[in-house]
Structure formats: structure tokens, C-alpha cells
Amino acid sequence: MLRTPLISKVAGRKLDLSTGDPTKDKLLMGGLIVVIIAAVGAMVWSLTRGDKGGGGDGVITKDVALICVNPKCSYTDDMNRQDYYQKLNDELTFEELHGMNPPRTACSDCNHPGKSVVQGIYCPNCRKGFVNPEVLFNVRRQLGFPAQPPAPKLMCPHCGTDVLAFRAEQGKKK
């Protein structure tokens, strides 16, 4: 029977938020929740803007290209941007989400233990998704797959378009 007061005492000390006035306490908690929601919103916003496709690419894609880097696996998928960031928030640790490496998620096809699915980019010409060759090289090396050093140009493996030159050309037409 001693437990309840003991726990509330500890909880009260830990949080140290109680003013002793229930109305003020409610206001305080409400304010905290607003701050948390704002922080999460800002994080999602910064993530959304952190598109590695390069600025002013002229390609409006609502979706995210997801590609498995395992050379023996051909998993690709498209996902709604919002769902993708939700998935990242659900599946990744803080370090995985904010570290130096591009976020990786588990592949439902090959189930590689190292999480082998990365976000790709869409070719502005054929609109197919592919992984930036530099990212592909680095992630494949990290996961122990054979990897070839990336070509100096950002070339679409599907149609051979030089993506940056294509974007520059499109920018001129505007």
C-alpha cells in the first residue's frame, strides 16, 4: 500500500513540473505538447527539404523512389513522401536518421540484415528511379557487396541521360 504515494513522489520529482495547481498543470502540459508537435513538424520539414536531388531540379515528384542496393535483389518501390518519412521515424534510430549516412530501411525481398534499401532519385528524362552512383558505391561497400567506383557523371542507368546536363538544359528553356 506504500507504493502509490512513493511512485507519485518520484514521478513528481523527476518531472518537476507540478505547480500544485491542477489548472496551471494542465496548461503547462498543453504547452509542452505544442512544443513537441512543433519540434516534430520542424524535423519532418527539414527532412523533406533535404532532398539530395539538387536544387531547382525541375522535377516535381510527390513520391520517393526506394531501391535495394543488393546487386542480387531487384527490389524497387515508390512511396508517398509523407509515408516514407513516417516509416523512417518508426524504423530508424535517432543516429540512423541524423547521421552522416543516407537513411536505410530493411528490404522486404532479400531481408539483408544491414538494411539495404535507400532513397533513389528520379531520372528527369525517363522518370525511372535509380540510386545516386556515389551513394550506391558507398552503401554497397559498407554492406560488403562488390562495388565499382562511381562514374564522374550522374548518369541514369536506364536511359543514359546525363542528369545534371539535362536539368541545366531544362532550366534554360524556362
Ligand SMILES: [Zn+2]
Ligand atoms: Zn533487397
Ligand SMILES: [Zn+2]
Ligand atoms: Zn532515365
